[in-house]
Amino acid sequence: ETIRLAEECRERFGSLDALVHNAGAISHVPFAELSLEEWRRVLDTNLTAPFLLTQKVLPLLSEGSSVIFVGSKVATVGVPLRAHYTASKAGLIGLTRS
Numbered sequence: 001e002t003i004r005l006a007e008e009c010r011e012r013f014g015s016l017d018a019l020v021h022n023a024g025a026i027s028h029v030p031f032a033e034l035s036l037e038e039w040r041r042v043l044d045t046n047l048t049a050p051f052l053l054t055q056k057v058l059p060l061l062s063e064g065s066s067v068i069f070v071g072s073k074v075a076t077v078g079v080p081l082r083a084h085y086t087a088s089k090a091g092l093i094g095l096t097r098s
Contacts, residue, residue, distance in 0.1 A: 046088035
């Protein structure tokens, strides 16, 4: 999907001034009951997708372009029943800072 999106942007616009990653997934699951499938769904949506999309559109961004990731305060405080969401948003902070 990210490859197709990057190609569509290249064909239609040639370049990009900004990339805003605002997609997100969340669920409320006790940690002891959190399945690997649900962990991956949330991490893939909230952390892996921004990484992949940014990497694919990087050639379309010129000097002065912006990449914006939408995070959450839970990344620094944590919230019960949302370990996977909190971890994904904390990872997004690290990705952004890097």
